[in-house]
Amino acid sequence: MSGTRRPPQARDRMLGLHLRQHRVERGLTLEAAAEQACMSSATMSRTESGKRHVTAEDVAALLALYRVAPERRTQLVSAARGGYRPIWWTERAPGWPPDILGVCTANAHAVTEFALNAIPHVLQTRRYGLGHLRACAAADLDAAWAAREELRGARELLEQTFFLHESALQTPYGGPGAFGEQLHHLRVATERGIGVRLVRAGVPLGSLNHGWAMMEYPDSPPMVYVELQEGGLFLHEPAIGGYRADLARLREVACTIQETRAHFARLAAHI
Template sequence: MLGAQLRSMRVNQAKLSLERASELSHLSLPTLSRMENGKRHITSEDVAVLLTLYGIRPKERAALIQAARGEVQAGWWQPPPPPELPGLCALSGLLPAASSLTELSLGAIPKLLQTYDYAASCMHLSGAASAQVAAWWRVQERHQQELQRVDYTAFIHETALLTPVANPHTLFDQLVKLIEASKRGIGVRLVRAGRQVGLLTHSWLLMEFPKEQPVIHVNLGTSGVFLHDPQTSAYLDLRTRITQSALTSEHTRRSLQSMVDRLAKTSYL
C-alpha cells in the first residue's frame, strides 16, 4: 500500500510521469515501477527522496517515512484522505491500475455511482464535518472518472434502496443517475432481499489487474481494509453466486424506474 500511496502522489499531486520521476529521483525506471507495484522493498531513504520531489509537506512526509522504517504498520487500516492530501489514500493509487471492478454495496448506493448530494448525506451520517465533505468529494469524484475506462459492475442490495440515507429529492436524483448509468452500459444490478447468495456482512470493492493478483477493499465507512491473496478467493466465489442470483440489468432498470415513478407522485418532490 505504501507503493500505491507513492504512485498516487506522483500522479495526482506532482503530475509527473513515471519516466520523469525516475529521471529526477535518479532511481531507475524498473526500480521505481517495482516500488509502486509493491514488488520491491521501499527504504525510508527512497521515500524521503520521492516525497521531497513530489512536494509533500514535512508533516505528511514524516508519517510515510516512519511507515517505510517499519515503525508503523502501513497499508492495512486506511483513514479517510486528509483534506490537505486527498491523493494520499491508497485506493487512489490502485484504481487507475485496475482493469475490472466489482462492487457489492449493502447499506448505501456505491460511492462510484453516487451524486454529490447523496454522497454528502452519507458523509455527514458517517460523522464527517462540513469542512471535510468538499475535500472527500473531490477524491470520490476523481474515483468516479475511472468508470469511463474500466469494466465495472455494481451489485446493490435492496436494503441500500430502503435505508433512509437521504431525503426523497436527493434519492430521486440518485435513482435517476443509476438508471442513466445502466443505460450507458455500466453494470448496475439489484440483489433482492431474501435471496440466498451467501452471508453478506459488509460492502466491498474487488479490483482486478492485468498482471497482478486481485485486491479487495472492504468499506468500513470512514476507513477501509485491504485484503490480498489468499483472502480474495472467498470474494471471487461470492461474486459468482451473486452474479447468478442478482436481477439482470434490464430488470434492475425497471425496478429503479418504478421507484422513481412512485417518488415522482409523492408530495415530497
C-alpha cells in the same frame, strides 16, 4: 533494488505516489532520478505508479536522494516495512492521501462492487450523496464529495459492475426528490453500459454481510477494499478467497440488468 519481488499491494501504490511527489518537489525528472538511484527509467516509473513491490530499502534510498526531512522519511520507511501482508490497514490521517482507493483504482482494468446499505459512491448524484454524507456525519462535506468525484473520474474508463442489495434502496438520502433523481441516474447508468444488478431482499447471502470493492489488474493479482469508519482494509491473496466465492454467488442470484432497470422505474413511479 533488484531481486525476486512480491506482487504489488495497496501500500506500494500509496508509497509510489509519495515518492513521485517528493521527486517532483526536488525538481528532478524521472530519468534524472533513475540515473542517480542507479535504476532504469522503466523501474522508476513502475515504482512510482505502484506496479512494483517496493522495499523499505528502496524507499529509504530514494527519500535520501530527494533529501526528505527525517521525520517524514521515518514515516514512509515504516510504512514500507513488514514485507508482504495479505491484509493492509490504512487510516485517514494527516499527511496521507485522503483517498488511497483512487490511487489503487488508477491502474485497474475492472472494478466489481457490492453495496449493502447505500448506493455506491461513484454512482451517487450530488443531492443524494450529500444527504448520505450528512447521515455519515462527514466533517467536511465539500471535501468528502470532492473525494467521491475524484474516485468517479479514476473509474470512468474502467469496466465496472455493481451488485446493489435491495436494502441500499431503503433510505432516501437527501429527501424524496433527491432519491428520485438518484433512481433516474441509476437507470441511465445501466443504459450507458455500466453493469448494475439488483440483489433482492430475502435471497440467502451467507457471508455477504458488508460492502466491498474488488479491483482487478492486467499485470498483478486482484485486491479487495473494505471501507470502515476511520479508514479501510485492503485485502490481497490469499485473504480474498472468500470474496471470490461471494462474487460467484452474486452472479448466480442477482437480477439481470434489464430486471434491475425495471425495478428502478417502479420505485421512481411511487415517489
